[in-house]
Every structure is written in structure tokens, then in C-alpha cells.
Amino acid sequence: MNRARLGLLTGTHAVNDLYQGLLPALLPFIALERGYSYTAVSGLMLAAMGLSSVIQPLFGLYVDRASRPWMVPLGFVTAAIGLVLVGMSPDYWVSWAAAVLCGLGIAAYHPPATVAARVAGGSSQKAMSVFSVGGTIGASFAPLLATAAVGNGQLHHSWLLLLPAVVMLVVWTLWTRRDVQNTRSAMASPAHTLKTTQQTNDWRAFFLLCAVIVGWSIPYVTVLSMLSLYVTRELSGSAFMGAAALTTLTAAGAVGTLLGGWMGDRWGRIPAIRLGYLLALPAMGGLAMASSAEMAWACTLALGVCMFLPFAPQVTLAQDYLPRNQATASGITLGLAMSIGGMVAPLFGMLSDAYGLRYTVSTVLCVLCAACLLAWCMRERAYSPQRLAAQM
Template structure:
């Protein structure tokens, strides 16, 4: 494991996902200052997240065919530029274009950065979990940064939001120049030439399809819980607003803990054992929320659910890359972008179901979806691939 390289990539992930989190964090401020309607807000959210999820596999295809390390810093710098322009623009169309630019930067970052993190981590599942948590930490700071820099009707100060990206860009430049950076680049190029004539393992698209279906079944409960859990506690269980907010905080924090714990377990009990354990423990946790008699019971089950659902997260990313060894960036783009976005795309349907039948019925339906995802997870099979020669050599040289 190249800890220095992994730490640098984790830092870039935190900065990149900071701008992903700034999109929803800035929307309430835009409503107050510019008087946007809910429809306009939904349009901006679609530009920032929906477009990013759809084009992310395309950037994965490009990264597989034309590996370019500059995509990593370019991604988060473009995302920062989009956020700054969105804050400074007064025209809605220009704001929409700016947030779409932010989404494109976020999409461009993830596939190559995930492949680079896998190379830096070697065979360790813990490395991928650390990289993943970096993004969670960055996104969690977005509301604080938005309120501090541009809160209180001060969107004209949005240029301040670009400072984290500029600082990380400078760090990236310093870390990738000089003697060690040149040596790593030379070793990586030599290894690519040496490995060009080596036969590459085939892509297992069938197994990858089953994994994508599993992740889709994971994303639907995740998005539904994230959007409706607070209402479930306050309306159905007669909890306070504080208890509803505490449940969401517990779910997010437990997700970060589960991601790290999943990486640790993956190195000890294996990748498939971690995936199956996460899904099997998530089922009684979700059932506990459905049958919860009180807010306190729901809060406890929520913490367990967040931990369980994120146990398989890092393992699923590395498994996707091993299913498609010829296209690891594409695999990352589909699993982290397109498959995870399905939960958001179908969330209006569950909202309509809640209006018609109540939140209890909706959470029961979500439990059924999670059961189907668990069945799919249990039928997944492991596939271990050695890191590509270019990545291995480049990592060792950088170390």
C-alpha cells in the first residue's frame, strides 16, 4: 500500500465531494436571495446530480481508453468553477449551466480517481474504504462552508468557495512534480510498455450485471430512508423534530463508520463475506424501523442500518473493477454513478406511494426491495485480479 498516494487521493476525494454537497447546500440560499420556485430548485438539482450520474460512465470509458492523471485535479477544479459561477450568476439559465458544469467536473473526477485509489491500495479493501470515507467527510462539511462563506444573502462572496479546490490543486501539483513524481511517471510508462503485450483477462459482463442489479436494490432503500426517515419518526412515531434530525445524522455517521469497518473486515474475512454480512444485517435493521414502536427504537435501528448498508460499499467497488478488468474506470463510473442514481430517479414513485398508503407501507415496500437485493448479493461470486502492471509499478515507484 502506498499510503502517501492514498492519502493524497483521499484528500482530493474530500474536496471533490465537498462541491457535490455544496449544490444542495446552496439551493435554500438561492431560494431566499433570488426567489426561485420549487420547480426551479428541482431543475438545478437535476443539473447537478442527475446529469453527473448519467455521464459518469462516459468519463469511465474515456479514462479506460486514454488514461490521463490530469483528469483527477481537472475534475474537482471544474466542479469548483461551476459552484463559483452559480453563486455569482443572477440569471437562472446561467446558474443552471454553471451547476451542470459542476456536475460534469464531479463526474470526470470519480472514475480515474477510484482506479488510482485501487492501485495505491493494492490488495487492501481498507484502502478503498478510506478513500470512500474521504468523500463522505468532504460532503458533510458543505453546509457549514456554505453558511459561513455565503450565508445571510451573500452569494456575491461565492468566489470564496473556490479556495479549497485551489489549495488542493496546488498540493496535487507539488506532489506530482519533482524527482519522485518524474520517477513514478517514468516507471509507470515503462510498465505500460512492458505490459502492452501481455494478455488481458476478459470482462465478465454477466457477473457485473448482477452486481449492478444488487447496487440498484441497495440504492433504493438508501435514498428512501434518507428522504423519508425524519418524517417517519416525527409523523408516525410522534417524535420531535430534534429526534428526526438526530436519526438522519446517525444514519450518515453510521454510514461512514460502516465504510471503514467494511474495509477492515474485507481484509480479514474476505470481500464476499463482507458484502453478504452487510446485506444480511441490513434486513433486520430495516425491519426494526418498519416495526418500531417508538422514536428511540427507530433511532437505534437507524444506526445499525447505516452501518450495515455501508459495510459492502468499498468491496462492491473493487469487485466491480475485477469483474471488468479491461475497463475498471467504466466499472467505477457505472457502479458509483449510474446504478446509485436509480434510487433518486424512483424516489418520486415512493413519494406517491407514501401519499396514497402512508409511510409505514412505503418502508415495508422498501424492505421488500432490500430483500431482493440481499438475494442477489448472496449469489454474487468473487473474482480476484492482480493490479495492472502499470499501476503496480507506478505505485511502487511513487513509494
């Protein structure tokens, strides 16, 4: 394990996903200052998260062909520029196009950075967990940073949000100049190590897993995009309380990711996945029935942990369902399947405009119930020692 390189990549992941979290954190301020409806706000989420997830598998195919280390800094810098333009532009459609640019940057970053993190971490699963949680930690700081930079009608100060990307770009440039050869080897695509001939693909089980992930994606993206507005408008909480709830959701997700990986190793992936969905139901129900901002915050804490318990087990299970096409499995589960939540976000925005945010939260609870039921239809697939040897 190259700890220095892994630390650098974890830092870039934190910065990149900071911008992924900054968009939903900016939405309450944009809606308040510009008078956007819930539908318009959800449209910005669609532009960034939905299109980003759809295009991410294509970037993965591009990276698989050759080593492209320059895509790591290009990704998080592009995301930063797009995010700043979202906050600075008073025109909705310019902001929408900027949100697309932000999403493209986020999508371009993940394939090369994940490959590099795997090489830097060697055979350690803990290394990949640290890299993944680095992104979650970055996203968890987004609401507080957004409040500090653009709160109280200061959207014209959105340019301040570019600073983390500039600092990380300087760090990346200095490090790569010092260690050019090692950087190239760290970014080398290990696509040839992912191929296996020992097992067949189980497409039926894989598509069932995709359906479960869609049932996860819709509630998560909806809550992520509406949580601050729900706390401030429906529950009369302060702007700080709304930002704190959003921070809690993402930070609790980091805890849930680590805990889910530990549970998967100890008791198996299917039990970890089922338990996560089962425990998320009362947490989501409590959020829907919350009578105060404090109660919503407590339910958000539980929801973040529970919804992310299945995250790591689902990714590895997808790869084992498609042992001959593991890159495809990762691209679909982390890209296309999760993008459904962003695509349907405007529909739930329209629902919120018509009936209110509390009704929307109750509706996505029903979607989460369906995902929980489907999770009970899934089955484990043994992890092949031969495949493990092929991947090292």
C-alpha cells in the same frame, strides 16, 4: 507505497466529495428560501448525481487512453463552481444547469484520481480504502459546513463554499511544481495491467449484481436527498438536527466501508454483502417509523453503517465477474448502476409531495427488501492468483 502522494490524493478526494455532499445539504435551505417543492428539489439531485454517474464511465474511457493529471484539479474546482452557482442563482433552471456542472466536475475527478491512488498505493488494498474513505469523510462535513455558511437565510453567502477548493488547488499546484516528473508517473494509466486472459466474463452474474446495486442506489439516494427535510418537517427537528443526521449518514458510511472490507477479507464477500442488506432493513424500518428527531438520528447511524458494508465487496466482485473488462465493470457498477437512484429521485419527490416523506421512506424500504432478496441469489467467484500477478 508513496505515502505523501497518497495523502495528497486523499485530500483532493475529501474536497471533491465535499461538494458532492454539499448539494443535498443545501437543498433544505434552498427549498425554504425559494419555496421549491419536493419534486423541484429532487430534480436538482437528478441533475447532479444522476447525470454525473452516467457520464463517469465516459471520463474513464478518456483517461484510459493517456495520462491526464490536470483532470484532478479541474474536476474538484468545476464541482465547486457549479455548487456555488446553485446556491447563488435565484432562477431554478440556472440552478439546475449549475447542478449539472457540479456533477460533471465530480465525474471528471474520479477516474484519474482513482488511477493515481492505485499507483501511489502499490499493491496495498488498505491504501485504496484510505483514499475511498477520504471522500466519505469530506462528504460527512458537508452538512455542517452548509449550515455554518448559508444557514438562517444566507444563501447569498454560498460563495464561501468555494474556499476549500481554492485551498486545495493551491496545495496541488505547489506540490506538482515541486515534483512534476513523479506526478506524471503517478497519474500514468495502468490500463494495460488490467487485462487478463485466464478467465471468461460472467455477464449473467454481473447483471444480477447490477440489479442488487440498483436496489441499493434508490434507497440511498432518496434518503440522502430527503433526510434533512424529513427530520425538520416531519419530526419537527431543528435545522442543526437535520444537518447532524445527514452528517451521521455519510460518516457512518465511512465506518461501514472499512468494516465491510475487513469482513470481506475475513469471511468472504458474499456473506458481507448479504449481512449488510439484511441489517439495513430494520434500520430503514426504524427510520420510517421514527417518532422523534433523536430516534431518526439513531436509525440513521445504523443505516449508514449497514448500507455501506457491501460497498467495497461489491466493487471487487464486479471486477472478478468481468476479469477481461475490469474497467468496464467498475464504470458500470459505480456509474450507470448507481445513477438509477438519481434518475428516479424526482418520482419519489412527487410521491413525497402527494403523500409525505414518511410514506416515501416506507416505499424505498420495499426496494431495499428486493435488493436483499436478490443478494441471496448471488454467488462468489474465486479471485485468481494469476490475475493478481497480472495487475501488479
